[in-house]
Amino acid sequence: MSDRLRGIAIVGGGTAGWMAAAILARRLGQHFGPIQLIESPEIGTIGVGEATIPPIRLFNEALGVDECDFLRQTQGTIKLGIEFRNWARIGHCYFHPFGVHGTGLDQVALHQEWLRLHQLGEPGSFEDFSLNSLAARRGRVLDFGAEPHALRAVYSYAFHFDASLYAQYLRGYAQARGVRRIERKVLRVELRAEDGFIRALHLDDGTQIEADLFIDCSGFRGLLIEQALNTGYEDWTHWLPCDRAVAVACDSAAALTPYTRSTAHRAGWQWRIPLQHRIGNGYVYCSRFISDDEAAATLLANLDGKAQAEPRLLRFTTGRRKKFWNRNCIALGLAGGFLEPLESTSIHLIQKGLTHLLNLFPGRSCARVVADEFNRLAIAEYERIRDFIILHYKATTREDAPLWQYCANMQIPEALDYKIRQFRNSGRIVRYGGELFAASNWLAVLMGQQLWPEHYDPLMDQRDVAAVQANLRGVLRTIRQAVDAAPRHEDYLASHCR
Secondary structure (H helix, E strand, C coil): CCCCCCCEEEECCHHHHHHHHHHHHHHHCCECECEEEECCCCCCCCCCCCECCCCHHHHHHHHCCCHHHHHHHCCCEEECEEEEECCCCCCCEEEEECCCECCCHHHCCHHHHHHHHHHCCCCCCHHHHEHHHHHHHCCECCCCCCCCCCCHHHCCCEEECCHHHHHHHHHHHHHHCCCEEECCCEEEEEECCCCCCEEEEEECCCCEEECCEEEECCHHHCHHHHHHCCCCEEECCCCCCCCEEEEEEECCCCCCCCCEEEEEECCEEEEEEECCCCEEEEEEECCCCCCHHHHHHHHHCCCCCCECCCCEEEECCCEEECCCEECCEEECHHHCEECCHHHCCHHHHHHHHHHHHHHCCCCCCCCHHHHHHHHHHHHHHHHHHHHHHHHHHHCCCCCCCHHHHHHHHCCCCHHHHHHHHHHHHHCCCCCCCCCCCCHHHHHHHHHHCCCCCCCCCHHHHHCCHHHHHHHHHHHHHHHHHHHHCCCEHHHHHHHHCC
């Protein structure tokens, strides 16, 4: 007897639900039964995940989506990285770029060359060796087209877009490929008595939806994974104490910057995400150190243009479900956990969950061994991203407010502490297998937040200083020439994706 799935039900729309529906429709067609998505007309979407990281391009490519059409339909812009203000100390600013920082001599890491010259008194910033950083500062984006280019390998980009428009875009894509959308409310989840698997969803019009696999995209409430299956939640607020956010859009002003901005305030941080038609803003904060009204006032006082609505209040608990796959249910997006959008990983975690699902696609029995491997991968992914976000809070000299005093003195996960100790010794980056952020990402934040190594790699002492200087000057020259020739961000959008 075949163990093939006979149907998939997705509970919840928004970005998570329609990403799932779109990629499953693309990859599966109707070979594993109907794909149905149930979303309630009464429940809105959070819509704060408007900034992304470069792997989103792989997801769009897997769908066969044209990039310019996608940017037009979602009012999107190009993102080259994130500017961080006031994180290491008040008045300090650094840039976390996508891509890598130049190329060292004979495969030696370029930052080791820079560290050696820096200790000899050479001026200049390590950021100057990033093509993305210089392009972002000058408001330009590179358009390599189909032509080969020496700098293609060190350049990378992602997008800012309207998350609601992206969900609509994917909804049209999925429905055109056979996904059935049901606009009803789930009143009851029926479990099988013999094994506790979900048997059916009972809707508010009296109908039942049966499936062999259920995907929970119902947001923080976790309608299936938590309310029905009691999976449990691991709370990480002792490491990431922010527990609320206020969000509002404002009118656009000045040039469209090709990067996200994160500005640290007294009790948290504010995001700024430029779209073609507006700017998305929000203040993520710790309610122990500031009231909701004060947070909203801080946000409104730091906008580029006129607010388009009253700020929306969001409450959350940073952490994750104890299992992302429980019985025949998989949680995606906010149903699976929450990591504040400091490094724009929310949509990526949805994408990764779907990648794991397709790589570990189950039979009807949803074998526990398959779910165990899914959970191992997803938990490791969450924990490594968690540690990268914690680094931003821990690596600070700020003592001007209780939040920053707490973060500077808090105990951190051992894996992160080990990474910091290794870097402090000789600038070496430790990475664990399969983690999202590359050495270049860790370098940008560690050095950007003024965590300096005590030594450079001892092997650098065998290299001729003049050769190292010549290499670094050559890297700078090549980057400047490429940025000089690059179009302005607004011009690129106007000609390709307005």
